[in-house]
Amino acid sequence: MRFLIPLGVFLVMVIFLAIGLSLDPRNLPSPLIGKPAPTFQLSKVEEPSQALTPESFRGRVILLNVWASWCVSCRQEHPVLLELAQRQEVPIFGLNYKDQLTAARDWLSKFGNPYEASGFDQDGRVGIDLGVYGVPETFVIDKKGLIRMKHTGPVTPQALEKDILPLVERLKQEP
Amino acid sequence: MSAEIGQWCLILAVLFAIAQGVFPLLGAARGIPLWMSVGRAAGRAQFLFLAIAFGCLIDGFIANDFSILYVASHSNSELPLYYRVAATWGAHEGSMLLWALILSVWTVAVTLFCRSLTLPFQARVLGVMGLISTGILLFILLTSNPFDRLVPMPPDGNDLNPLLQDFGMTIHPPMLYMGYVGLSVAFSFAIAALLGGTLDSAWARWSRPWTLVAWIFLTFGIVLGSWWAYYELGWGGWWFWDPVENASFMPWLVATALLHSLAATEKRGAFKAWTVLLAIFAFSLSLLGTFLVRSGVLTSVHAFASDPARGLFILVFLALVVGSSLLLYALRAPSIRDSAHYALISRENLLLMNNILLVTAAASILLGTLYPLVLDALQWGKISVGPPYFSNVFAPLMAPVILLAGIAPLFAWREASLAKVWGKIRWLAPAALTLGIITTALFWELKDIKVLAGLSMAFWLIGGTLLSLWSRVQLRSSVLEGLQSQSLSSYGMTIAHLGIAVFLVGLVLSDRHSVEKVVRLAPGDTAAIGRYDFIFKGIKTVDGPNFKAQEGLFEVRSEDQLITELKPQKRSYRVQRNTMTEAAIDPGVTRDLYVALGEPLDAGAWSVRLYYKPFIRWIWFGGLFMMMGGLLALLDRRYRRHKMDPLVTA
Numbered sequence: 022m023r024f025l026i027p028l029g030v031f032l033v034m035v036i037f038l039a040i041g042l043s044l045d046p047r048n049l050p051s052p053l054i055g056k057p058a059p060t061f062q063l064s065k066v067e068e069p070s071q072a073l074t075p076e077s078f079r080g081r082v083i084l085l086n087v088w089a090s091w092c093v094s095c096r097q098e099h100p101v102l103l104e105l106a107q108r109q110e111v112p113i114f115g116l117n118y119k120d121q122l123t124a125a126r127d128w129l130s131k132f133g134n135p136y137e138a139s140g141f142d143q144d145g146r147v148g149i150d151l152g153v154y155g156v157p158e159t160f161v162i163d164k165k166g167l168i169r170m171k172h173t174g175p176v177t178p179q180a181l182e183k184d185i186l187p188l189v190e191r192l193k194q195e196p
Numbered sequence: 197m198s199a200e201i202g203q204w205c206l207i208l209a210v211l212f213a214i215a216q217g218v219f220p221l222l223g224a225a226r227g228i229p230l231w232m233s234v235g236r237a238a239g240r241a242q243f244l245f246l247a248i249a250f251g252c253l254i255d256g257f258i259a260n261d262f263s264i265l266y267v268a269s270h271s272n273s274e275l276p277l278y279y280r281v282a283a284t285w286g287a288h289e290g291s292m293l294l295w296a297l298i299l300s301v302w303t304v305a306v307t308l309f310c311r312s313l314t315l316p317f318q319a320r321v322l323g324v325m326g327l328i329s330t331g332i333l334l335f336i337l338l339t340s341n342p343f344d345r346l347v348p349m350p351p352d353g354n355d356l357n358p359l360l361q362d363f364g365m366t367i368h369p370p371m372l373y374m375g376y377v378g379l380s381v382a383f384s385f386a387i388a389a390l391l392g393g394t395l396d397s398a399w400a401r402w403s404r405p406w407t408l409v410a411w412i413f414l415t416f417g418i419v420l421g422s423w424w425a426y427y428e429l430g431w432g433g434w435w436f437w438d439p440v441e442n443a444s445f446m447p448w449l450v451a452t453a454l455l456h457s458l459a460a461t462e463k464r465g466a467f468k469a470w471t472v473l474l475a476i477f478a479f480s481l482s483l484l485g486t487f488l489v490r491s492g493v494l495t496s497v498h499a500f501a502s503d504p505a506r507g508l509f510i511l512v513f514l515a516l517v518v519g520s521s522l523l524l525y526a527l528r529a530p531s532i533r534d535s536a537h538y539a540l541i542s543r544e545n546l547l548l549m550n551n552i553l554l555v556t557a558a559a560s561i562l563l564g565t566l567y568p569l570v571l572d573a574l575q576w577g578k579i580s581v582g583p584p585y586f587s588n589v590f591a592p593l594m595a596p597v598i599l600l601a602g603i604a605p606l607f608a609w610r611e612a613s614l615a616k617v618w619g620k621i622r623w624l625a626p627a628a629l630t631l632g633i634i635t636t637a638l639f640w641e642l643k644d645i646k647v648l649a650g651l652s653m654a655f656w657l658i659g660g661t662l663l664s665l666w667s668r669v670q671l672r673s674s675v676l677e678g679l680q681s682q683s684l685s686s687y688g689m690t691i692a693h694l695g696i697a698v699f700l701v702g703l704v705l706s707d708r709h710s711v712e713k714v715v716r717l718a719p720g721d722t723a724a725i726g727r728y729d730f731i732f733k734g735i736k737t738v739d740g741p742n743f744k745a746q747e748g749l750f751e752v753r754s755e756d757q758l759i760t761e762l763k764p765q766k767r768s769y770r771v772q773r774n775t776m777t778e779a780a781i782d783p784g785v786t787r788d789l790y791v792a793l794g795e796p797l798d799a800g801a802w803s804v805r806l807y808y809k810p811f812i813r814w815i816w817f818g819g820l821f822m823m824m825g826g827l828l829a830l831l832d833r834r835y836r837r838h839k840m841d842p843l844v845t846a
Binding site: 027031038093 | 429436438469473476477480487511514515518519522523525526529530566570584712714772773774775777794795803805
C-alpha cells in the first residue's frame with residue numbers, strides 16, 4: 022500500500038494543476054468594472070501623517086497601481102511607470118499592498134517614485150475591496166471615480182500604448 | 197524554403213520517435229530481438245532529423261527570414277549575428293525544439309556508451325526515451341511550431357527581449373536543458389529496470405555516471421542563471437525564489453539526493469526502492485518545471501509565454517509520464533528486496549538522512565511554488581509566496597545537511613564505530629567554532645550571530661572533509677602514496693563538499709555585509725561606501741547596434757589610489773522600446789563593486805545605485821567547485837567503458 026502514496030500525492034497535484042490551468046492569472050475580468058472605486062482612507066507611504074482618499078483624485082482620470090516592495094514583477098514594470106510619470110499624461114497613484122512601511126519607502130527611494138502618492142494598505146483591506154488577485158495590478162479610474170479597466174500583471178509598454186493610454190485619452194474627453 | 201525543410205524533418209523525427217518508443221518496448225516484452233534493435237537506429241535517425249530541423253531554424257534567424265512567425269517575433273535585422281543565432285532558443289517554440297534536440301543527443305549518447313548492456317535492457321531504455329521524445333515533438337508540432345509562416349511578411353522583426361541579449365543568457369538555457377533532459381536517462385534506466393525486474397547494483401552502477409553528467413550540467417546551468425540575474429537585472433540580487441528558478445532548483449536537489457542514494461545502492465545494494473523513486477522524481481520535477489514555465493499558470497519574471505492549450509498538453513503529458521511511472525513503481529516496488537544489512541550507526545543511515553533532508557527541501561520549495569496555485573484553485577484568492585517563506589523554510593533544512601556532510605564521509609559502511617569517529621572529530625566542533633569566532637571578530641563584529649554561525653559551519657565542513665580525506669590517506673605508508681591511492685571520485689566528493697563551504701561563505705557574508713546606497717550625483721560629485729569613493733565624471737550617449745545608451749563614467753578610488761573605472765549604461769532598445777539597466781561591476785575575490793544608473797534628475801544629476809558586495813563571487817565559485825567535483829568523479833577509472841561489467845540479465 023505504501024508504494025501507492027507517491028501516485029496518490031501526484032494525482033492530487035495534477036488535479037490542482039488542472040484547475041490552475043483553467044484560471045488565467047493575468048486575465049480575470051474585475052466584477053468592479055463600471056462600479057465606483059471603494060472608499061478608503063489610508064496614510065500615505067511618503068508622509069504617514071497625511072491621508073490618501075478617493076477625494077485625492079476625484080475629477081481626474083488616474084491610474085491606480087497596486088504594488089509591493091516584495092513583488093518581483095513590480096520591479097519589472099517599474100521603469101515603465103517611471104517613464105509614464107515623466108510624460109505627465111496621466112497621474113499615477115499607488116496602493117502599497119501588504120507591505121512594511123520602511124521597506125516600501127526604501128523601495129521608492131531606491132528605484133524612484135512614479136506615484137503622486139501611495140496609500141499604505143498594510144493589512145490589504147483596500148486591496149480586498151478592489152478585488153486584487155495578485156500584485157502588480159493597475160486600475161484605470163475615471164473622473165467620477167468609477168473603475169473603467171483593470172490590468173493584471175506588470176504594465177508593459179505595449180499594453181500601455183495599445184490599451185491603457187487610449188482609454189485614458191477617451192475618458193479625459195468625458196465630462 | 198528552409199522552414200519547410202525544417203517542418204518535414206520535424207515530422208520525420210516524430211515518426212522515428214514513435215518507432216523508437218513502440219518497437220523496442222514491445223520487442224522486449226515479447227522477446228523479439230529484431231524489434232528490440234530498432235531503438236538504436238531510430239534514435240540516431242531522430243537525432244539526424246532534429247539536428248537538420250534545428251539548423252533550418254538557425255538559418256531562418258541568420259538569414260533574417262521574417263516570413264517565419266517565430267523569427268519575426270524574436271529577431272530583428274539590427275540584432276547582431278551572435279544574438280540572432282542565440283535567439284533561436286530565446287523564446288518558447290525554439291527552446292522546446294532545443295529541448296527535443298538535446299533529448300536526442302542524450303539518446304545517441306546512450307546508443308554509443310551502453311552497447312555492453314543486454315539487448316532487452318537497452319531496448320527498454322531507448323523505448324522510454326522514445327516515448328518521452330514523441331510527447332515533446334507532438335507538443336511542438338501541435339501547439340508550438342517554430343516553422344509557422346507569417347503572411348504577409350513584415351518588413352522587419354520584433355527583436356529579441358533585451359534581457360536575453362546577453363552572453364550568459366545565451367548559454368544558460370542549453371546548459372540547463374542538458375541537465376533537465378539528462379535526468380531522463382536516469383529515469384529511463386529506472387523504468388527499464390522496473391519493467392525488466394533487474395533492479396540490482398549493476399543498474400545503479402550504470403545509472404550513476406548518467407545522473408552525474410546531468411547533475412553537472414544542471415549545476416552549471418543554475419550557476420549561470422544566478423550570475424546572469426545578478427549582473428543583468430541590475431538589482432544586485434542573485435537568487436529570487438522565482439517560480440522559474442525554483443523549477444530548476446527542485447530537480448537539482450532531488451538529483452543531488454539521487455547521486456548520494458545511488459552510491460548506497462551501488463556499493464551496498466541498499467535503498468533500491470527509494471533510489472528508483474528518486475530517479476522518477478528527479479525527471480518528473482524537470483517536466484513539472486517545463487509545465488510551470490510554459491503554461492503560464494504561475495506568473496513570473498522569466499515566463500515567456502502563457503497559453504492554456506500548451507499548458508493542457510504538457511499537463512496531460514506530465515500526468516501520463518509521471519502517473520504511469522508511479523503506477524509501475526507501485527506495482528513493482530513491493531517485490532524489490534534490499535540485500536543490505538546495516539546498523540543504526542552507519543554511512544547508509546547518514547546517506548538516508550541526507551536524502552530525507554534534500555527531498556524535504558525540494559518538497560517545501562514545491563509547496564511554496566504551488567501554494568499560490570492551490571489557493572487560487574480553491575478560490576481563496578491569489579497570493580505570492582515571497583522570499584521570506586523560502587528563507588525561513590530552507591535554512592533550517594540545509595543547516596543539518598551541511599553539518600552531516602562534514603562528518604558523514606568519516607563513517608564506515610555497514611557499521612561504523614561511534615568511538616572511532618568520535619576519536620577523529622573530537623576537536624572538530626571546538627576548532628570550527630573557535631576559527632569562526634576569531635575570523636568574525638577580526639573582520640566583522642562578534643555579535644553578528646549569522647556570520648558567526650555561517651563561518652563556523654563552513655570551517656566545520658572544510659575541517660570534516662579534509663579530516664576524512666586525511667584518514668583515508670593515512671592508511672598508506674606515506675602521504676604521497678596515500679594521496680595517489682585515492683580514487684578520482686573520492687577527490688570529486690572532497691571538492692564538491694568544499695564547494696558547499698565556499699558557497700556558504702559567499703552566501704552569509706554577501707547577505708549580511710553588503711552595503712547599498714542610492715544617491716543623487718551630479719557630474720563631479722563623490723559618494724563613499726566604506727573606504728571606496730565613487731566619483732561621477734559624467735554621462736555620454738553611446739550607440740549600440742540596436743539600442744542607444746546613456747553611459748555614465750565613474751572613477752572608483754580608495755585612499756587616492758585609482759581602483760577602476762566603471763561604465764554603467766541605461767539602454768533604450770529601439771524596437772521594443774524597453775529601457776534596460778546595464779550595471780557596471782568591478783569583480784574581486786573578496787568584494788564586488790557594482791554601479792547601476794537610476795533615473796536622470798534635474799541639471800545633469802542622476803540617481804545612482806551603488807553596491808559593495810563582499811564575497812559574493814564565492815557563491816558562484818562554490819557552485820563551480822561542486823561542478824568540478826562532479827567532473828572529477830565522472831573521470832573515475834571505473835566508469836571507463838571496458839571496466840564496466842555488463843548487466844547480468846536474461
